[in-house]
Amino acid sequence: MISPLRNLHFKGALWYQGETNAGRSSEYEALLTAMIKDWRVKFADENLPFFIMQLPNFMQTHPQPVESGWAGMREAQRQVTLKLPNTSLVVAIDLGEWNDIHPLNKKELARRVALQVKKKVYSHKDIVHSGPLCTSVSVEGGKIILSFEEGTNDLMPVTQLKGFALAGADGRFKWAEAAIEGNKVMVWSEGITQPIKVRYAWDDNPQEANLKNKSGLPASPFQMDVP
Numbered sequence: 001m002i003s004p005l006r007n008l009h010f011k012g013a014l015w016y017q018g019e020t021n022a023g024r025s026s027e028y029e030a031l032l033t034a035m036i037k038d039w040r041v042k043f044a045d046e047n048l049p050f051f052i053m054q055l056p057n058f059m060q061t062h063p064q065p066v067e068s069g070w071a072g073m074r075e076a077q078r079q080v081t082l083k084l085p086n087t088s089l090v091v092a093i094d095l096g097e098w099n100d101i102h103p104l105n106k107k108e109l110a111r112r113v114a115l116q117v118k119k120k121v122y123s124h125k126d127i128v129h130s131g132p133l134c135t136s137v138s139v140e141g142g143k144i145i146l147s148f149e150e151g152t153n154d155l156m157p158v159t160q161l162k163g164f165a166l167a168g169a170d171g172r173f174k175w176a177e178a179a180i181e182g183n184k185v186m187v188w189s190e191g192i193t194q195p196i197k198v199r200y201a202w203d204d205n206p207q208e209a210n211l212k213n214k215s216g217l218p219a220s221p222f223q224m225d226v227p
Contacts, residue, residue, distance in 0.1 A: 002039060002042055003042065005042075005043075006042045006043060006044075008043075009043075009045075010043060010045070010048065011049070011121055012048060012049035012050065012051060012117065012121055013039065013049070013050050014051045014113060015032075015050060015051065015052050016053035018055050018073050018077065019055065019058075019101055021073060022055075022069035022070050022072070022073050023069055025069055025072030025073040025075070025076050026072070026076075028077070029076040029079050032052070032076070032077070032080050033080055033083070033084055036048075036080070036084060036087065037084075047085070047086050048086065049086050049087075049117075049120055049121050050084075050086065050087045050088070051087075051088050051090055051113060051116055051117065051120075052077050052080060052081060052087060052088065052089055052090065053090045053109065053113070054074050054078065054089055054090060054091050054092055054093070054220060054221075055070055055073050055074050055077070055092070056092040056093060056094075056095050056096030056103050057093055057094065057095075057096035057098070057204070057205040057206060057207065058070060058096045058097070058100075058101060058205055059098060059204040059205050060098065060204060060205060061098070061203060061204075061205045061206065061207045061208075062203055062204070064175075065165040065173035065174065065175065065199070065202065065203075066202075066203060068202060068203050068204050069204075070204045071199075071201075071202040071203060071204070071206075071221060074093070074221045075222065075223050077089060078220055078221075078222060086120075088116045088120055088129075088130075089130070089133070089220055090109070090112050090116055091112070091131050091217070091219070091220045092109055092112070093201055093206065093218050093220070093221055094218045095108055095109055096205065098205050112130075112217065115127055115128070115129045115130070116129050116130065128152065128154070128213065128215040128217065129151070129152075130151075130152045130217060130220075131152060131211075131213055131215075131218045131219045131220065132148040132149070132152050132153055132155060132211060132212070132213050132217075132219040132220075133148055133149040133152050133220055134147070134148055134200070134219070134222045134224060135147055135148060135149050137198060137225070137226055137227060138227065139226060139227065142193075143188040144166070144186065144195065144198055144226055145184055145185075145186060146184060146185040146186075146187065146198070146224075147183075147184055148184075148219075152213055152217075153183040153184075153213065154183065154213050154215070155180045155182075155183055155184075155185070155211070155212075155214070156211075156212045156213055156214050156216070157180060158180070158210055158211075161178040161179055161180060161185065161210065161211060162178070162208040162209060162210050163178075163200050163201045163206055163209030163211065164176045164177075164178040164185075164187050164198065164200050165198070165199045165200075165202060166187065166188075166189045166192045166195040166197070166198055166199075166226075167192070167195060167196055167198075167199075168192040168193075168195055168196060169196060171196075171197075173197075173199060173202070174189060174191060174192060175189075176188060176189040176192070176198075177189060185211065195226045196225065197223060197224065197225055197226060198224050198226055199221075199222070199223045199224075200219065200221055200222050201219070201220075201221035201222075202221060202223065206221065209221070
C-alpha cells in the first residue's frame, strides 16, 4: 500500500491508529518504530516528520487504579516519540467518547495537529505546540517532583490536581496527592513511603485527570520509574 507512493515527496505523516492493538500494547513500540523507519527508507527521507495521534479516552472510568490496555498503548506511543527523532505526540485524552470509538470532536484534534506541524515542520517559533510532556522524575523531601518539556510547562493552576497514582515495592498502584508548584508537579502519598513508579491518567477513560498548561492543552498520560 505504501510502495506506490515512494516517488512522491511528503512534508510529514499523520498517524492515527492503535485501537486494535490495545490487547497487546507491549508489542506496539517496536512495531511502530519499525514502520516509521521503513517509511523513511521508502520515501528516501531519514528525517520525515511523523505525528502520532495518541489514543483518546474511551470506555468506562474506574474508581480505583487499574491496568489498562488503552493506557499501555498511549504509553507505547509516547515512548516512540521520546526515542525516535522527528516524531511528535498529539494528545487527545480529553477528546474521546466513552461509548464511541470514533471521537466526535475532530476539529479540536485537527487544531492540535496543526499546532504541532506549524512548530515542527514550518518553524513557527512562538507556538505552544503541546500540553505538558513529562521528561524527568526526581525525589525531594519525601515528594516526587515531575518536570516537563520546556515550552509546554506553563502549567494551569487548579483547585485539586487529579489523576496521579503511585506504586510501592509491591507494585500495587494507589491514588496519590498532587499539586502544581511553578512549572513542576509534586506527587506524594502517606501510605507509600518508597514509591517505585508514578502514573498519570492511567485508565481507559481517565475523566478526572486535569493537568493542562495555560494554553488549555492537556498533559499526555504517562508512566515513569521513580529513581
